[in-house]
Amino acid sequence: MINSKKKKVVLLQGGLGAEREVSLSTGKGFAQALTELGYPFEVVDCKEDFLEQISMAKKNGAEAALLALHGKYAEDGIVQGICEYIKLPYSGSGVFASALCMDKIATKEVLINHQIPTAKYEVVHKDSIVKYRPKIEVPLVVKPSREGSSFGVTIVKDEKELASALRHAAQYDSNILIEDFIDGMELTVPILDGKVLTPIEIVPKVDFYDYKNKYTAGRTEYIMPPRIDAKTMKHVQETALKAFQVCRLRTYGRIDFRMTKVADNENRAYVLEINTLPGCTPTSLLPKAARHENIDFNRLVEILVERAALDYQGVK
Numbered sequence: 027m028i029n030s031k032k033k034k035v036v037l038l039q040g041g042l043g044a045e046r047e048v049s050l051s052t053g054k055g056f057a058q059a060l061t062e063l064g065y066p067f068e069v070v071d072c073k074e075d076f077l078e079q080i081s082m083a084k085k086n087g088a089e090a091a092l093l094a095l096h097g098k099y100a101e102d103g104i105v106q107g108i109c110e111y112i113k114l115p116y117s118g119s120g121v122f123a124s125a126l127c128m129d130k131i132a133t134k135e136v137l138i139n140h141q142i143p144t145a146k147y148e149v150v151h152k153d154s155i156v157k158y159r160p161k162i163e164v165p166l167v168v169k170p171s172r173e174g175s176s177f178g179v180t181i182v183k184d185e186k187e188l189a190s191a192l193r194h195a196a197q198y199d200s201n202i203l204i205e206d207f208i209d210g211m212e213l214t215v216p217i218l219d220g221k222v223l224t225p226i227e228i229v230p231k232v233d234f235y236d237y238k239n240k241y242t243a244g245r246t247e248y249i250m251p252p253r254i255d256a257k258t259m260k261h262v263q264e265t266a267l268k269a270f271q272v273c274r275l276r277t278y279g280r281i282d283f284r285m286t287k288v289a290d291n292e293n294r295a296y297v298l299e300i301n302t303l304p305g306c307t308p309t310s311l312l313p314k315a316a317r318h319e320n321i322d323f324n325r326l327v328e329i330l331v332e333r334a335a336l337d338y339q340g341v342k
């Protein structure tokens with residue numbers, strides 16, 4: 027039942043980027059939670075007429091935008107900037123953190139500046155890929171700087187595969203990242219409401235954590251808590267929180283890692299990337315980690331709505 031004391035919400039979903047389908051799945055779950063929680067809400071599918079739709083929602087009394095969006099035009103500060111301009115508080119991180127973390131190259135520069143481990147890397151512009159010979163040796167990873175859901179990512183094991191990997195990444199962004207392949211456990215660390223949740227170990231049954239393995243139930247094994255000792259757990263959680271803070275995220279996020287042994291009793295966790303609008307689909311990891319802490323999906327959505335904010339809130 028609709029509760030008139032609750033904030034009027036506009037649920038933003040869809041979007042223009044490659045992650046549209048993932049967003050619609052996150053949006054479906056959010057809509058169900060809003061209904062069950064009694065929030066009055068309307069849904070906006072963010073297409074070319076987004077500006078008119080969001081202005082209309084604001085005029086109709088929307089008090090918070092709940093972002094079920096991912097990737098380009100959404101996780102990168104663009105939607106956040108529009109909400110800022112019309113003074114409609116929105117869920118998740120602000121304009122700066124969103125733009126920064128969407129760009130994997132810029133994120134690495136900030137992380138390095140704060141002594142947070144990240145894989146060795148090179149950058150090539152898409153106009154220069156034909157003659158490009160990286161200094162990093164195979165195995166290496168090629169990925170677009172600004173994309174998500176593993177679109178455009180290739181693990182290159184043989185130099186012969188390099189040219190097609192670069193062409194593939196170039197379809198998604200003009201700046202391409204070439205990274206050392208970190209051979210070890212994959213982990214992700216969700217953060218919610220200032221609290222580092224239990225990390226999740228990610229074990230795809232075949233190949234790496236690509237789109238298929240991310241969104242098809244049963245293709246990847248998720249182990250929570252991960253098979254790591256207490257010292258490594260502390261290192262990963264502290265690193266995740268530091269990354270969250272230096273990149274100035276708000277309310278929630280998910281930090282992706284790969285880990286390698288650097289000495290007999292020591293592992294080093296390398297940050298792969300930071301997700302400012304992590305997926306909340308039925309197979310997604312942040313809701314899974316929240317459940318582990320007895321925060322059910324409805325409570326998670328309630329936290330996102332209640333913490334909706336503006337960057338310049340409280341200042342002139």
Ligand SMILES: Nc1ncnc2c1ncn2[C@@H]1O[C@H](COP(=O)(O)OP(=O)(O)O)[C@@H](O)[C@H]1O
Binds near residue numbers: 173176205235
């Ligand atoms: N440097 C790396 N070493 C090993 N595997 C990697 C590396 N970079 C990416 N991967 C693999 O590719 C997946 C997607 O890469 P990621 O950087 O998280 O981008 P996104 O999830 O935004 O597409 C990771 O989950 C991981 O399985």
Ligand SMILES: [Mg+2]
Binds near residue numbers: 175176282299
């Ligand atoms: Mg990732």
